[in-house]
Amino acid sequence: MGPHQHRTALGALNPAERHPLPPALAAQCFGLLAVGLPALLFFPSLLKQALLLAMLQGGLAALAARWMQAPPWWLAIHVGFMPLLVLVRMLELPGWIWPSGLALLLLVFWRTDRSRVPLYLSSRGAAEALLRLLPAGPCRVIDLGCGDGFVLRYLAAKRPDSRFIGIEHAPLPWLWARLAARASGNLTIHRGDFWAHSLADCDVAYAFLSPAPMPRLWAKACAEMQPDAMLVSNSFAVPGQMESQRIAVNDRAMTYFYVYRPGSVAV
Numbered sequence: 395m396g397p398h399q400h401r402t403a404l405g406a407l408n409p410a411e412r413h414p415l416p417p418a419l420a421a422q423c424f425g426l427l428a429v430g431l432p433a434l435l436f437f438p439s440l441l442k443q444a445l446l447l448a449m450l451q452g453g454l455a456a457l458a459a460r461w462m463q464a465p466p467w468w469l470a471i472h473v474g475f476m477p478l479l480v481l482v483r484m485l486e487l488p489g490w491i492w493p494s495g496l497a498l499l500l501l502v503f504w505r506t507d508r509s510r511v512p513l514y515l516s517s518r519g520a521a522e523a524l525l526r527l528l529p530a531g532p533c534r535v536i537d538l539g540c541g542d543g544f545v546l547r548y549l550a551a552k553r554p555d556s557r558f559i560g561i562e563h564a565p566l567p568w569l570w571a572r573l574a575a576r577a578s579g580n581l582t583i584h585r586g587d588f589w590a591h592s593l594a595d596c597d598v599a600y601a602f603l604s605p606a607p608m609p610r611l612w613a614k615a616c617a618e619m620q621p622d623a624m625l626v627s628n629s630f631a632v633p634g635q636m637e638s639q640r641i642a643v644n645d646r647a648m649t650y651f652y653v654y655r656p657g658s659v660a661v
């Protein structure tokens with residue numbers, strides 16, 4: 395099974411994948427109770443072995459998460475979360491570090507729990523492949539969730555005849571993309587939710603998201619895009635839809651582009 399097929403198969407999500415925070419919290423609480431209570435009641439001397447208890451807690455939390463069918467990367471988070479917390483506490487960092495770290499994470503990743511789309515960036519190879527896909531004449535291109543805006547800056551520099559629009563909801567990547575776009579006269583970066591932005595006047599919509607929003611993106615693209623307009627999805631296929639082109643990108647991640655013409659599909 396190739397990487398593109400694997401990612402396509404992730405299209406159907408179980409409840410723990412759709413709403414990951416409540417089961418994650420439950421798994422952590424289970425680990426805490428299952429380790430903390432016996433230690434407190436029967437082995438109080440163990441309470442001094444914080445790292446050992448944290449490792450046990452992490453293991454049990456991961457088992458509980460597995461039982462709740464959480465995706466594999468959550469198991470790693472459960473195993474590492476409490477031990478890391480204990481290790482970092484041992485460093486006796488000043489108290490302001492914690493809220494600052496949380497604020498930074500929030501500013502970079504925003505509501506990943508809701509969007510189900512974390513920040514990871516397209517490679518240069520992907521930007522080059524997208525450039526080759528653009529129509530020959532002047533066109534409008536949108537990056538749905540543009541992150542740091544690298545792809546759009548690259549395209550805007552190569553295609554001065556065309557217009558490029560990026561939409562990003564996470565504050566820090568948006569600010570970065572916006573500041574870096576100041577030098578490009580044909581690139582605009584908006585802060586906001588791309589679901590609220592019409593795709594009607596785009597010739598190319600580029601998306602590097604995750605399996606979770608693909609069915610909704612497909613419905614939006616079919617309803618809004620013109621018949622000859624192109625939806626290019628980096629890595630994630632639309633479940634149940636045949637792409638008009640599948641392109642292997644020449645990069646280390648062995649990226650695939652899935653290219654669709656949603657506006658030409660009868661709905």
Ligand SMILES: C[S@@+](CC[C@H](N)C(=O)[O-])C[C@H]1O[C@@H](n2cnc3c(N)ncnc32)[C@H](O)[C@@H]1O
Nearest residue numbers: 509511514515516539540541562563587588602
């Ligand atoms: C995987 S990154 C891709 C970034 C960029 N397109 C690239 O290819 O390098 C996805 C981005 O989409 C943003 N995002 C997710 N849902 C969004 C939404 N509903 N509106 C705007 N941005 C969103 C995330 O914050 C993240 O920066």
